[in-house]
Amino acid sequence: MNDTIGLVPDLAETKLLATPNTDSLPRRLANFETFGEALDYAATGKRGFNFHDPRGTLTRAYRYTELREDARQVAYELIARGFVPGDRLALIAETGPEFAALFCGSIYAGVWPVPLPLPTSFGGKDNYIEQLAVQLNSSDPKMLVGPNEIGEMTAAAAARQGCEHAGWDDFTAGTAVAVDLPNIQTDDICYLQYSSGSTRFPHGVAVTHRSLLSNLSAHSHAMELEDNDRCISWLPWYHDMGLVGCFLSLIANQVSGDYLKTEDFARRPLAWLDLITRNQGTSVSYSPTFGYDICARRISSQTAVNDRFDLSRWRLAGNGADMIRPDVMQSFVNAFADAGFKASAFLPSYGLAEATLAVTVMPPGEGIRVELVEEERLSGSPRDLSRPARYRAIVNCGKAVKDMEVVIRGEDGGTLRDHQIGKVWCRGTSVMHSYFRDPEATAACLVDGWLDTGDMGYMAKGYLFIVGRAKDMIIINGKNHWPQDIEWAVEQLPGFNHGDIAAFSIEMENGEETPAVLVHCRVSDPVKRLELRDQIRDKVRAITGMNCVIELIPPKSLPRTSSGKLSRAKAKKLYLSGEIAPFDLAA
Incomplete structure (x- = not known):
């Protein structure tokens, strides 16, 4: 079989070629005993990871052959530092070769990697350190390793937990002596996965090699993986869909992948579609609803999308990790049909970290x-x-x-x-071993x-x-209400975006429960704010038949999980504590 270069190189990339979509290595759909065995096999081919800058320019092609060499060197370094099988190594999951080598190297050493989130724009430095400290307390790692750029924060979190701390650079020297690696068994724990919302009461999902490989095989069969498929992703590697579906799966199923960092996607979301356009093979790419939403909103009705994008080879456009919004998906189709995007490419799915990842997947082509x-x-x-x-x-x-x-x-x-x-x-086989x-x-x-x-x-x-x-159900006077119904009602009003509204129940002074609705407000005129509040109240009453407490809050006030999902529980907590301060409409 002839090699096929996956991406058309930019002029600046003429000396740096992406790993190919295809090579002569026969594909095995994750039918291995351990993940280390899967990486050993993938390393005999020519596929690999490809990392891109914010504009989508290739900056590093990282073949699985190179990843295996680096990972084994990491394993030797961990053993030299006194790590033994069953120890935990907490890793800040920055999308890049350093995390990939450390994660895989931990597995070779029998150490359990624990991917943890990068800081987000919401909450600030102290909240991030607190979040890390709580998850470190839960996972009890021997060491925390992260990017040197945030070393001050990660060191503070490690000090609070009393674990060792290191940066990427501490593992790049490659001076540790090669030693015999432990004999890993298929029912051994492979890694710990924390859900994106794990902050106050974190649960580390313990996933065995057997569970991981079973799920990787299952979802690749469900997607009917093809030889020329290539994965393009911006999903974070600390979330199960990004870690399992767009990182570990690529190794175990021998697929090349192209990555944007999550924060780069947030700034330039259309760079994701640029990467898909440049793929000369068939593209497989996943996103929660909000990813499709932000791309559709960035395209104006006057933009000739077919001049910039070619999405005709996007074979599987996966949807998951949150409630799937059909109206948003239709808006994406409307925005990008002229660029060749087909609605039948959508691949709805359902999964959770406690099942490793995938539970159900739509048959390809059904949309x-x-x-x-x-x-x-x-x-x-x-x-x-x-x-x-x-x-x-x-x-x-x-x-x-x-x-x-x-x-x-x-x-x-x-x-x-x-x-x-x-x-x-x-x-099923891929259901978790336990909460750690x-x-x-x-x-x-x-x-x-x-x-x-x-x-x-x-x-x-x-x-x-x-x-x-x-747990999100709002129960008022014995009647059940879904917060999504209230939020979607407000979104029907002009000027609101998906994610601008959070609904939950609160207890009033008389002891009765009532729904509270927090709404991002971009109106500065006090009179118009009052009109907007009344308009929202009327809309919610018309949809639900309930009177609600309507609070207008500054834009970007609503908290999100590390994977970008609205956190209603945290919004309620911050509202009740006064940390989310509504506009004073009486002023």
Whole structure:
């Protein structure tokens, strides 16, 4: 088979070629005993990772052959520093060759890597140090390693936990003597994964080699991986979709990948589509809803997208990690159809870190399919015959992946029939081993091999439809309401974007619960703010039949998880503590 260069090189890249899409190495779909064995095999080919600057210019081609050499040197260095199998190594998951080598080197040494987030724009230095310290306390690592640029913050977090601290440079000398590496078994723990929202009560998901490789094989089969596929990603490597789906999967399934750093995507989101355009093979790329949303919003109606982009070879445009918004997906299709993007490329899926990653995936080519469901049925509340029926579009998230079972259970634990809404449970080889050092939390969600996902949904002819998170449900006067319904109601008003609204319940002075809605306000005139508040209140009342506390807050006030999702729980906490200060409409 002839090599195919994946990306057309820029003039500045004439001496730096990306790793190819294809080579002569026969593809194995993650059928290995351990992840180290998977990397050993991938290293015999020519594929690898490719890192790009904010403008999408290739800055480093990193073949799996080179990654394996660097990773083994890291393993020797860890052993020389006294690490033994089962020790934890906390790593700040910056997208780049340093993290990749440290993560894989830890695995070779039998050490459990623990990827942790980079600082975000929200919260500041002290909050970031606090977040790291809490997760370090949970994972109890021997050492924390991170980029030298944020060394002051990572050193402060390490000092609070009492663990060692090092920077990338401390592992680049390559002077450790080669030694025999431990014999890793398939049921050994491979790594610990913290969910993006793990701040106050973190749960480290312990994933074995068997679970990891089972899931990597399952989702590559579900995506019907093709020889000329290439992954393009900006997803963070501390989130399960970025770490498992767009980093570990590429190695285990021998796929080349191109990366933008997450913060670079946030500044220049269309650089993601530029990379997809330049791929001469077929593209596989995933994003939560907000990634598609921000790209569609950056394109004006006057822009000739076909002059800049060619998205005709984007074979799989994955959707996951959050509730999938069909209206946003349609806006993306409308914006980029002239550039060759096909709606059938969308690949909805459902997964969570506790199942390693993928639970269900839509069969390729079926695109986004929705069912309209009455809001009362979604919440389990009796129908109010005095109001017209309202419906929400629920997205089909596909079928269970290989070696995974999915059922819907009611409050009594019994399995429900098609179209009956209940708790989503799954069972399979890739379900987590446990929450690290937390047997109570493990026992609460793992029952006889079945995982309680905490999500609500229903099945229909083998397909899974996700309704929402059980813990986000707002219960007022015995009636259930989904916060998404309230948030989406406000988003229908002009001037609001996805992510501008957070809804949750609060307790009033009389002890009763009521919904509170925090809304980013970009209006400065006091009179117009009052009009806007009343307009929002009327809209929410029309949609839900409830009176809500409406608070207008400054833009960018609402907190997000490290993967970019709205954190309603943290928004509620910051609002009640006064850290989110609403505008004084009486002023």
